[in-house]
Each structure stands twice: as structure tokens, then as C-alpha cells.
Amino acid sequence: MSPRTHASDWHFTTDVDEFLAETRDFLHSRPDLHTVHLTVTDQLRRSGPRAYGDRPPLLGRLVRADGRVGAALLHTPPYALRTTRLTAEETETLVDALLDRGHPVTGFASEQATAEAFAAAWQRGTGASARLGERQRLYRLDELTDPAPLPEGRARVASEADRELLVRWYGGFVEEAGLHAAGDGGEWADFRLSYGGVTLWETPDGTPVSMAGVTPTIAGQARIAPVYTPRELRGRGYAGAVTAQVSRAALAEGVGELLLFTDLANPTSNALYQRIGYRPVADWAEYDLGA
Template identity: 35%
Template sequence: MVTTIIRYETPQQFKEAVFPFLLEKEALHIIQLGVISNWLQFPDRYSEAYLASIHEDGDIVGTAMMTLPHPLQLSDMDVAYVDVLIDDLYTLYDHISGVSGTVTLSDAFVENWTQRRGQSAVLSMVQGLYQLEAVTPPQGVQGQMRAAASDDVPLLAQWMMDFSTEALSESASLDDTIKAVERRLSHPDAMLYIWDVEGERVSMAGVSGPTQNGIRVNAVYTPPEKRGKGYASACVAAVSQLMLHKGRRYCFLYTDMANPVSNSIYQKIGYRYLGNVNMYHFDVAQA
């Protein structure tokens, strides 16, 4: 058997070559499918990327995507192909910011990469992957969901920054975050939504990364002083129902498995747990 790697110069080339493979396990591959779809909608989104497929006797057996400076995203593949992928990456990058993939696969990649490149790795989050096909709306929650508008941008930008700090331990400038929010509001497949209680904005949720049959729900955030009243559950349920009404067969989302509250909430409104994904970050300073 002959194992080879093919790299792609553009997201369109990557889509045409690998989407049929990725769609065989659509839920597991929502990041690669969604990021490429968004990139094609916003061509200036990324200036550098690693886009590759691994082949066994001509058939695709795995893919990898890294839109710098973001971590490497691994498709489902046999761990035997990790060495081949790292051999290719090794010729291009002295260091990478991290890697995300199923538990066994990401662990194997981290063990190999840290030994060869000397970067230390930290397991930053274990995420739960969920899929929804029908919504069970929560009862007795005040308010209603609406699409965000231009006058919501300053508040949403602040909420996005707070969300990134709290959930992802990441930070971004206010100007960059405002631009990101404005970009999302310009396209229905990247929209942000607000839960509104008598004119007061109390929670948000968004969608992004459309796939052939689904879309990912993300950016779920409620300010600390507004928590415990069911606003996030109601907002996510309403957004998910809207996506199904628009023709999506599925909604997907990731949770932090260290947060039992959010995992319980999503299951109560209809999200079904599919498995875990590890997110590792590498220490660039030690590369």
C-alpha cells in the first residue's frame, strides 16, 4: 500500500477534493466543513492555511486543516496516519499553535509532535460534540429571540470578548471583535441572535459554519448577573428551531465537558451527545 499526502492551495480546491469524504461523518467534521464554507463566503478571512488530504492507494483516508494562527484540525482517521501527516507538517512549520481531534487521534498526534518538535502541550479543553434534530423548548422562560441588529454591535462585541475570556481563555482587541461581529451580522449563515426580555438584552447565541445538512450553534453567552433564569437555554432552543425551520436537518454544538450545567441544559432541549474532542495548545516559546 502506498500512502501519500496532497496539499491544496485554495479552499475551493480543498472543498472539491475532500468534502465527499468529510460528509460521510458530517457531525464529526463540522469544523473543517464549516470553516471552509465560511472562508469561501469571506475570501479575505485567512491569509495562510495548511490544507491537506492523506491517501492510501489513491483513496482519501484523512484530512487536516490549519487556518493560521488557529490550531490544526484533524478529521477522523486511523492513528497510523499521524506519522505521515507529521512528516509533512515537519517540513513546513517549526511550531504550530495546537491541535484538535478525537481523543485517541489527538493524543497520538501530541505525543509524536512534542517528541519531534520539542513543544510542550497543554490539554486546554475536552469538548463534547452534540447533534440536534428536533427541539424540546424550555417552558416558563420570559422573553423572546430576535436577530441582532447594527445597534447591538457594541454590546455583542463586549459579550464576545467576555465569552472568549471565560470559555476559551483567549483575548482579542475591541476593534477586531467589533469587525468580527459586523461580519457575522452581514450574513445569515453567521448571524448572532439575542434573547430579549421586555427590551432588555439578556443573552446571545449565534450560528456559523454551515454544512450540507446542518449548521453549528456557538457564541452562547449570558452575563453572570443574568444567569440561572433559563435565558441561554431558551435562546439556543429558539435559534436551533429557526435553523431547522429554514431547512437544516441538524444543528451541532460543542460544550466544555468540565461544565456539567451546560451539558445538561443542551440535552434537555434535544441535543444528543456524540463523543469527545480534545483541544490541545502548544507552547510556542519552547519550540
């Protein structure tokens, strides 16, 4: 039987460098399952503690009896608090630790079993309501297969000349997905353009019709995000084509693991990514935690 955990086993900080120094080995041990923690903390290091909102982030780690880190937490309001996988007991101790700090939590996201356990524990501890929001599936690329037939056209890396288009399409993606924008569209576009992080699919006459982004590579992994096609251009194979091409380019650059998240409420996208070689890793759930 493993030693019992306590609220005091959770250690919190707002300093991203301190957090990464303590959790690096743990986060790198499963870069697929820890992809969000890796990419978000990388962005915090690049852009500062207000990268995702007006409030500073809360970062945390669970230290086990042997001194090793066993779980990690990040909260960048207004986004949901996120943790890596937790046992039921660890979830209870986290709720206790957050309540001891008086830290407000209005949303929680993690692998499905952890999210369900946290929502239930938070309800018991606070009396707050818990409503299941988005359910996602994490995929990892196995063997890349081009969609058939490919639509006419070609892929190309977006350039500075595409900045206005990227800003507009990013805004469309955020609005349709019901997300909080991390900074404005211009900041997002400038960052992605700085490392060639968006690929466009264009028709033979050079008209862009779809985009697929890729995060910077950290711990050997990168994540395809976002994938967006304007509503009036959907159903023509553009999203599958551009996703396959951005995936191929990332592999050619030496990325070890390519990942992406899908909304489980969208069977079309889930089927599409599996056709081009992405395979399920784990399901995620996000809960809205009301007063």
C-alpha cells in the same frame, strides 16, 4: 490489512478552492464530524486567506491507495492545527510529513483518540512538551424540547441596531472562553447580521439578556455558536431559552443537522443542552505543544 500509509500520501496547499475541490465528497460524507473544517473553509472562501490571522492557512488531505481522500487537515494560525479522525499509523505519517515541511505546530485539536495519538507522536518526533488544554463534546440535536419553565420574555433575531451590543458580547465570550478572536468583533457582528445569524432573548421590557448564534448552513449542517449571557444575568434560564429558539428557527429553515460544542469542564452547559434535546456525538481534545 489496509495498505500502509506514508508521509508522501499527504498533500498540502494554501489554496482553499483547490482543497475543497479535492475534499468536498469526503467532508460532506460526515458533516457532523467535519463541521469545523466545513465552516472554517467557508469563511476562508468568503473573507480570504487572512480571515483568521496574518499567516495563510495550511490545508491538507490524505490520499489513500485507491485514490480517495481519507482525512483532511486545516491550520489557520494562531489557532491549533485540526484534522479529521486518523488512525494511529496515519497520525505518525502526518507528523513525518509536517516535520519534512518544517511546518511549526504549537497546538493540535481533533477527536480525542486522534488528538492523544498526535500529541504523543509529536513529542517523540520533536521533543516538545504536550499539555492537554480544553476538552470539548460535540452534540447533535435529536428532538428539540423547550426548557421548562421558560423565563419571561421572547426571542428575536438581532438587527443592525444591536451591533454595538453584539460586538461587546462577542468580546466577552472570547475573553471568558480564552479564545483567539477571528477578526475583530465588528467584523464578526457584521457577518452574522448579514444573514440573521444571531438571536437574542429579551425581557418583557425589551432588554436583551442573552444571545445564541448559528453558523451558515453547509452540507446540510449548521452549528450553534456562540451562546453567551453576561455573568450577572446567568442562572435565570436565558441561555437555554435562546438556544432552543435559535435551534427551532434553524430547523424551520430546513437545516438537516444542528450541532454544538461544549466545554467538558462546564457541567452546567452540558446538562442544559441535553435537557433541550442535544445528544453526544464525540469528544474532542486540544493539546498545547510547547518547545
